Amino acid sequence: MTHPTEPAHGTEASANAEGTPKQLEAKYRALVEAIQDYAIFTLDVSGNITSWNRGVAKIKGYAAHEIIGKHFSVFYPPDAVARGWPDYELRRAAADGRFEDEGWRVRRDGTLFWANVTITAMFDEQGVLQGFAKVTRDMTERKRLEELEQSSRRMSEFLATLSHELRNPLAPMRNAVNLMRLETLGSGDQRAPRDSATLRQCQSVLDRQLSHMTRLVDDLLDMGRITSGKVELQYSRVDLADIVARAAEAAKPTLERRRQWLDLRVPGQIAMRADPTRLIQVLQNLLLNASKFSPPGSRIAIESDLQPQAVELRVSDEGIGIPASEIDTIFDLFVQHKHGKVSDEGGLGIGLSLCRSLVELHGGSIRASSPGEGMGSTFTIRLPLGIESADEKQDTAVPLPAGALxxxxxxxxxxxxxxxxxxxxxxxxxxxxxxxxxxxxxxxxxxxxxxxxxxxxxxxxxxxxxxxxxxxxxxxxxxxxxxxxxxxxxxxxxxxxxxxxxxxxxxxxxxxxxxxxxxxxxxxxxxxxxxxxxxxxxx
The missing domain is CATH 3.40.50.2300 (Response regulator)
Structure with a gap:
């Protein structure tokens, strides 16, 4: 039978093993002081600081002798102090036992940081308020990331709205150019005006510039979609040579106008899984970029290299090249070549960044290389061949209408x-x-x-x-x-x-x-x- 005093004796032994109350308090203080990621300190009932830990020095920049004895409102911006927010926090903590808040706080050097603050009221055995324990955590990085996300969302919304507003005036202009294209200018029709050659030239200029403006608007919107994660690839089984040919056809008017010739060395029968529209967009952007930075009459080439489970495409030009100092930033958003261009084509510094994003969405990579200024450049795309899925879309030709609707x-x-x-x-x-x-x-x-x-x-x-x-x-x-x-x-x-x-x-x-x-x-x-x-x- 157990002796009735044994449990008490056992509890006392356990307490002795852990240490006396003073020893326990010392261990607790050592633990609190060792914590550096949180500013932990105590306040008296009036809000004056009575103790601190190393986290106060790390987060707020104060040494012990600089802060103990001061009112904790020293950590708050002037507007918060003016409206009595520190005292309000203490009243809430005293009434509810605990108060938590987030907001801007001030370091010793005057800089602001975003803080998560918890204030806990401390009472004695009779329920009399003895003071407060306050824990502050620096949440500036989290706040910054949240603001970046919000800024990204606002930017995406702005780009979408901007694209919409720009497309509205582009629509009637495109309709007018399409109508001019259907007219029988210079075809021998007696109704054609005498200066049909001039009108054809005007139509060609309008067509080119409208295509350029539309491409800029599309790039803006696509970049907004990508940064907000709203781009979804529509995969299908495609032939690489066909993709290259369609991209070359899209870039043909620009190349012909600058008398540049395209050397295609991509064999047929290289099947891969990709979004054909987006892949054509990537290659067209690279061709137009090569044209922009290459002199008239120069050669632009697209070559391929089939590898196990992947294919490499190289778009090379004989243009002004890329300085070594710019190679690492050439794909960054809104970055443009600092050493000028040799054509009158403008840009927003979006095209190459868009290319990289679309290639990476395909699970591939893109890199730029150049022997130096004036020696041309090469952009190399590496794409996985992938596996065809049974439910992937196949491009189908749609016949042109023959009757009136x-x-x-x-x-x-x-x-x-x-x-x-x-x-x-x-x-x-x-x-x-x-x-x-x-x-x-x-x-x-x-x-x-x-x-x-x-x-x-x-x-x-x-x-x-x-x-x-x-x-x-x-x-x-x-x-x-x-x-x-x-x-x-x-x-x-x-x-x-x-x-x-x-x-x-x-x-x-x-x-x-x-x-x-x-x-x-x-x-x-x-x-x-x-x-x-x-x-x-x-x-």
Whole structure:
């Protein structure tokens, strides 16, 4: 049987093993003082500092003799002291037992840091307040990262809005150029003006500059998408030679204008898994960059090197080269060559940074090299070959339209609506134009189109509301609806698809894409659209 006094004796032995109260307090003080990542100190009931640890010296910059005895409000910015915030913290801690806060605090040298602060009230056995224990943690780095994330989100939103606003005026300009392209300037038609060669030259200039402006806007938006993590690759099985050929074709007008010749040494039958649109974009940007920094009449080359599980592509030029001091920063955002260029093409310092981001999204890498200034440069892309997936998309050719369609254009930008209408009429289609939702509803009573092109950002009644109204009208079940907008992010496309639009068209509308859309409508190959015959449905 256990003796009744044994538990007490055991507890006393345990206490003796751990140490006396004074020894325990000494160990506790040593532990607190050793902590350097937290500023730990005590306050009397009035808020004066009575003890400190090394963390106070590290975080706030005070030695013990400089801070003990002072009021803890010395750590607070003047505006916080003026509104009585330190005293408020003590009152809350005394009332609730504990108070936690985050905010700016002041170091000894006057610099600010973002702090997480916990104040705990200390009471004696009778419940009388004896003072406070205060723990402060420097959270400046976390605050900085949060602000960077917020800044990145705001920048992405700004770039998207900027791109949208820039695309609106580009849309009617592109429509006008497309219309000029369809005219029979200099073709022998008696209606062609005598100075058709001059007009052809003007059309060529407008076409080039519009393409350049559109590319800058697209680069801005793509960079915003990438920094916010909103770019999703659409993989398919592609042939590398075909990708290179399509990129070369896209860059051809610029190269021809500067009399530069392209040497392609990429064999066929190199299959890989990639997003063809994005890969073409990368190679086109590299070709245009090579053209910009190379003299007229020079050679630009694309070569490939097949390796196990990977392929390397090299884009080389005979241009001004890259100084060794700039090699490491050449892919940084908004960085441009400091030693000028040899063409009149401008830029924002986005293209190469965008190339690197898109290549890395593919799981690859890109590097730049140059023997030195005036000796040309080479950009080498390394991409994994990848494995084809059963559900990957395959590029399919869409035939051009052969017959006339009934088309409605709705856009509050009159220049955009009128120019697009003129372009469609020149292509042989019957077109009705409205500048707002109310005008579209009026037209819809007597005209049911096979295709409705609707701007979604109209004032008063937007394109989404108009879509719902038109779909509820008699005879409109077979109409194909295309949303026109300056926004082209995946979330924007998802929104228009969920609303019931069959297509999402980003302004300005390129002629080949418009022709493909018209062909699909005419041949009835639009998923989700009912049959739309060549005769108007009964109304």
């Amino acid at each position: 009934r088309v409605m254009v709705v856009d509050d930008n009159r220049d955009s609506a009128d120019s697009l209408g003129m372009l469609l009429q020149a292509m042989g289609h019957e077109v009705h134009i409205a500048y707002d939702a109310e005008g579209a509803i009026e037209i819809a009573g007597s005209f049911v189109p096979q295709l409705a092109l609707i701007d979604i950002a109209m004032p008063v009644v937007d394109g989404f509301a108009l879509l719902r109204g038109l779909k509820n009208m008699r005879g409109w079940s077979g109409t194909v609806f295309a949303a026109m907008t300056g926004f082209g992010q995946p979330s924007d496309r998802a929104e228009t698809k969920a609303a019931g639009f069959h297509f999402h068209i980003v302004k300005p509308v390129e002629l080949p894409k418009l022709q493909m859309l018209l062909a699909m409508v005419e041949q009835g190959t639009v998923a989700g659209a009912g049959p739309a015959g060549n005769s108007p449905p009964a109304t």
